[in-house]
Amino acid sequence: MTMTRVKDRASSARNGNPESPEPAEQDTTVGAGRAFAWMLVITGAVGLLAAWVITLDKFKLLEDPNFTPGCSLNPVVSCGSIMKSDQAAVFGFPNPMLGLVTYGMVVAIGAGLLAGARHRRWFWLGLNAGTLFGVGFCTWLMQQSLYEINALCLWCCSAWVATLVMFWYVTSHNVRKGLLPAPRAVRGFLDEFTWVLPVLHTGIIGMLILTRWWDFWTS
Numbered sequence: 001m002t003m004t005r006v007k008d009r010a011s012s013a014r015n016g017n018p019e020s021p022e023p024a025e026q027d028t029t030v031g032a033g034r035a036f037a038w039m040l041v042i043t044g045a046v047g048l049l050a051a052w053v054i055t056l057d058k059f060k061l062l063e064d065p066n067f068t069p070g071c072s073l074n075p076v077v078s079c080g081s082i083m084k085s086d087q088a089a090v091f092g093f094p095n096p097m098l099g100l101v102t103y104g105m106v107v108a109i110g111a112g113l114l115a116g117a118r119h120r121r122w123f124w125l126g127l128n129a130g131t132l133f134g135v136g137f138c139t140w141l142m143q144q145s146l147y148e149i150n151a152l153c154l155w156c157c158s159a160w161v162a163t164l165v166m167f168w169y170v171t172s173h174n175v176r177k178g179l180l181p182a183p184r185a186v187r188g189f190l191d192e193f194t195w196v197l198p199v200l201h202t203g204i205i206g207m208l209i210l211t212r213w214w215d216f217w218t219s
Contacts, residue, residue: 029118040110050155051099081151131167
């Protein structure tokens with residue numbers, strides 16, 4: 001039986017009609033549209049720029065303890081206060097150094113997708129897990145900034161928004177492509193309204209910032 005199938009395939013190939021591969025041999029990789037790829041490039045670039053600027057300011061602060069970063073605008077928007085906090089080096093090294101690596105990877109992934117790259121399920125799930133970690137870490141940093149350090153960094157806020165946009169669109173992509181199991185209603189919603197999730201998430205952060213320093217903003 002097997003020899004017959006091999007002969008049939010060889011005969012089909014000679015006749016210019018190569019037989020379709022078996023299901024196990026079929027391409028199981030998944031690509032992405034240009035809009036999604038550009039989203040990764042842009043959000044990754046925003047995070048990378050924020051990490052780069054904060055890293056440079058951190059070096060200057062180490063050289064001169066009296067250095068005031070350009071984004072320290074008032075008692076609330078005070079990047080210097082953030083950089084001097086223990087939370088700014090939670091892993092034993094400055095947090096933006098982690099951003100330089102991870103956001104750079106996201107830019108590279110987006111550029112690869114623009115060039116036509118396709119990836120297997122484990123890659124997409126790994127990207128999803130990475131962005132989930134990013135959102136979790138940014139959420140913790142936000143809580144620390146608002147209620148422990150009592151100051152904001154504009155560059156950090158930019159990285160927060162970039163990360164959560166990245167997370168929601170990567171999750172949406174994986175659900176819509178069937179890489180993450182989800183009910184049909186969820187897939188249908190994400191087909192049309194993925195943008196609602198990052199907008200809502202960003203709005204919640206904005207409301208927390210607004211209410212945390214309401215007296216300052218309205219004085």
